[in-house]
Amino acid sequence: MQKQIKAQIDRLVSSGAIYADARWYPVEEEDYLSMWNGNLKSASAARESGIGVRVLYKGAWGFSASSDVNNLASIFDKAYENARTAAERVTFPVRLAEKDAIQAHFSSPNQIDPFDVTYGEKVAFLKHMDDLLNQPGVFQRVASLNFMRKQIIYIDSEGSEIEKNIIEVFPSIAVMGVDEDGGSHERTFRPPRLGETRGWETIDKELFTRESERIVRELNQVLKAEPCPKDDRSVILLPGIMFLQTHETIGHPLELDRILGYELAFAGGSFVTLEDFGSLRYGSEKLTARADATAVNSPGSFGYDDDGVPAQDNLLIDKGILVGAITGRQMVEEANATARKQIFRGSSGANRATSFYRVPIERMTNINIDPGNDGTLEDIIKHTEKGIVLDGDKSWSIGSNREQFHFATEIGWLVEDGQVTHVVKNATYKGDTLKFYNALSAVGDESTWELKYVDNCGKGQPNQIMQLGHGIPVCRFDDVRIGE
Amino acid sequence: MDERIIARLTELRQFAIEKGLVAEFFFHEEESALMRFANSAISLNTSEHLVRLEITAHEDNRRASFSLITNLDALEDMKDGVLQAGEILKHTQPLSYTPTIPVYQKTVIEEAAFDSDLAGISNAEKLDYFNQAVAGLESDQIKLGGIFSSGRNVIAAMNTNSEHALAFVSSDAQITIVLSHKTLKWDVIAEQSAQKKTDLDPASLQRQLAYLLGHYQNAPAEQLPLGQYDIVFGPAAIAELVNTMNWIGFSGGMMKRGFSFLREEDLGAQVLGRQFSLMDDPTRIETFPFSVDLMGAERKPFPLFEQGVFKAFAWDQDSADEFGAQPTGHDVMHKSLVVCAGDKPINSLEALVNAPREKDVLYIPYIHYMNFVNPSQGLITGSSRFGALLLKQDGRVVVPYNVRLTQSLKDIFSEKIAWISDGQVAYNVSASYGARNPTALIVPNLVYVQGLEISHANSSY
DSSP: OHHHHHHHHHHHHHTTOSEEEEEEEEEEEEEEEEEETTEEEEEEEEEEEEEEEEEEETTEEEEEEESOGGGHHHHHHHHHHHHHHHTTSOSSOOOOOOOOOOEEEEEOOOSSOGGGSOHHHHHHHHHHHHHHHOOTTOSEEEEEEEEEEEEEEEEETTSOEEEEEEEEEEEEEEEEEEOTTSOEEEEEEOOOOOSSOOSGGGOOHHHHHHHHHHHHHHHHHHHTOEEOOOEEEEEEEOHHHHHHHHIIIIIGGGBHHHHTTTTTTTTOOOSOOGGGTTTOBOSOTTOOEEEETTOTTSTTOOSBOTTSOBOOEEEEEETTEEOOOBOOHHHHHHHHHHHTSOOOOSOOSOEEOSSTTSOOEEOOOBEEEOOOSSOOHHHHHHTOSEEEEEEEEEEEEEOTTSSEEEEEEEEEEEEETTEEEEEEESOEEEEEHHHHHHTEEEEOOGGGOEEEEEEEEEETTTTEEEEEEEEEOOEEEEEEEEOO | OOHHHHHHHHHHHHHHHHTTOEEEEEEEEEEEEEEEEETTEEEEEEEEEEEEEEEEEEETTEEEEEEEEEOTTOHHHHHHHHHHHHHHHHTOOOOSSOOOOOOOSSOEEEEEEOOHHHHTOOHHHHHHHHHHHTTTTOOSSEEEEEEEEEEEEEEEEEETTEEEEEEEEEEEEEEEEEEEETTTOOEEEEEEEESSGGGOOHHHHHHHHHHHHHHHHHSOEEOOOSEEEEEEEOHHHHHHHHHTHHHHTSBHHHHHTTOOSOOGGGTTSBOSOTTOOEEEOTTOGGGOOOSBOTTSOBOOOEEEEETTEEOOOBOOHHHHHHHTOOOOSOOSSSOOEEEOOOSBOOOSHHHHHHSOOSSOEEEEOEEEEEEEEEGGGTEEEEEEESSOEEEOTTSOEEEEOOEEEEEEHHHHTSTTEEEEBSOEEEEEOOOOSSSOOOOEEEEESOEEEEEEEEEEEOSOO
16 A cells, blocks of 8 residues: 555656655544443444545645545545645745654554453443442533544655554543532543553553542532632642643644634634744743653654654743744744744644544644642642632633633632632633733642643644643642632 | 445345344445635645444444444445444443334435535635635735635435435535734634525625725724623624524433523523524525434424523433433434524624614624533623624724623523514534534524623733
């Protein structure tokens, strides 16, 4: 098959294409099992295979994909035809940043392939979780397991040939209850990534047992709690909500395609401009953020992106100053040319597609915040006069240029004079992105840092759902509006 | 429709019977194309041909499914999928209820929503559409973005209970055109939903864009003070708000699970304002409707709210089986939601701007990134985008920086509704993730709501 793909790429290049690549997925598999109140509502498996072809002609992209690889030539021809049409409306001819031709192989580290585990064992795990969650106060309980396995063969016209074999494991449990006013509340647990691997072995049953007890306990506290006050306070975000804050207001606004306006018709733009790199004070000096695709145990690590560029660890924000972005080969060339200076030195290796039938676009890898020097969670609480500790993502809504946001969390604990006083329900907070990060007043140490996964990041048209990670410490922000 | 599809499903049905399996087959084929514009160029031009098959195997009250993306010729692959579903089934646990498997009484092939001209629209025609829709509007500062998403969609279903099949073929196009200011970062939008090629009307979009652009380029811009405003919602905002009721409103299953702002005791009660009526109307071809659902039930107009009175929950078969309710013909990939027109003869932004007004009115055409803050209260939040205007009482027009609305659906569609346009439009809400599923709502052109709270206002674009 590889030979046939190379022959097709050569054919297009010899007929005038500047560049072509193909991603052949011999197999992509997914298992999804979900138990809802004891009912195994979903026991499903999926398998797909196919090829996606990208062609660059006179500075314009064409793409074609099919699950039928029996007629490869027609798929390549369609991509080429699409590129020819696109070439009729070009404003900045696409150029690709330099990269090395690479022959490589990447496999995500796993001890136990989840697809080798029997369905019986998977269902038994869900049943065990369901039994643990079936407690007073719990109205709905959900335990779910999601497994993915992809084999991707990437070949391009510049001589690269890369095979990737990636396995992902996404377990979660959740409980929901209804308070005396009829309001629904929930607590969820999605485990942080621990250890050096990312297979079935990462599902730690003892950890899940402990956490099931915790989320049931906290749900019952929320059900009896008073509403979150409308107030201005310090907010102390645990990794269970800080990961999403980071995702939405550091990750997305620093995707270079958003900054350059390529998502304006749908997802939106970014308040960041090209002139901001190297000078914009994004946050206080306590804020250092990076895009680290080299963390071994995260879905944001994939060896090589879908431009064939190796995974990297790059600074995004250095002690509060904006220094980097999430980039692929196309966008860095356009950004440097537009800015008339070299802002970016090559691709940061973050161009990814969710499947063979989608085109690669800038995606987050592991967008992490470095641990700080402000101690443990207890230390931070102790040094907070009037605050609220928040955890659990309930809802999130962000302005079209990522300039402002509104989040609702599953639980809040009010803090007065360095002490947690009581739990509140319906906790929310909102703010303006730059003002918020510049009010970052404490960053927890290594003991507070957790690597969280995201398995459902949506972006692009046609829309793509991507998996990635966020390594996050506890963070405190001052003077934030809560309770709206 | 390609006759091989029914033939293939029939072969799979026979294979499942031979293997002693009770099975359902759901087939989906799409030929999708998307021309995407950004920075006044075609940034992406895609074509995808995908065939999906989902097999669900049953035994008493246990079930399991296996789905694959494959091609129509790959019979052995599909048969293997049947066996895989049977294999997973062995490891499942019994449900607390027995899922109903339909017995189709006749074969239904529905092609009314298919237009070969639209399905076969060429690259050149799509580019020409865009060129016409933005004729004279682009500049060094004003940049074009948007999509022309079009395709052919085939859905078919069969099971081992009968030899009959259901099949639905449709064509669709969703067009979004955005003009954005390169440095100021504001953007305006015009959209169109098409079920047939003759629905396409680039001149109409050009007029809408030119009108909005005139205001955005010439009117002063300002940060709005927080507080209460009379708000006129455009079609996109109305459609998005109403569409959320699919999730946290009238779904019987979601209500039973505690994720709805409606309760069983709300049936027959005045829940929303008297001017608000909503139905699921599969006779409206612009909604890419299903004339029967995937259980084989004939679908008829189904009132959800009549003059604000809540009439019925929509029950899919699985939820109905689980909670002991009667299914209502809602095993469909999407409903055909229609918000009834009102009696106000104001049907465009231009007419709204020119109409006399007693106070300032905020026009919000689109709600960006809406999410459910509290489903059981119907509380949503989102920001204005794509062409909001503040129409001052004295006739002036101001461009407001984006604002945030955090409000209950019960409040938005309450007696606070002052008027509803007497004209309607099809608004396309198709999601481009996963299997193609052309979806549109019919909504009034404008809905005027009094006294809604603006909780956040940007200080710049």
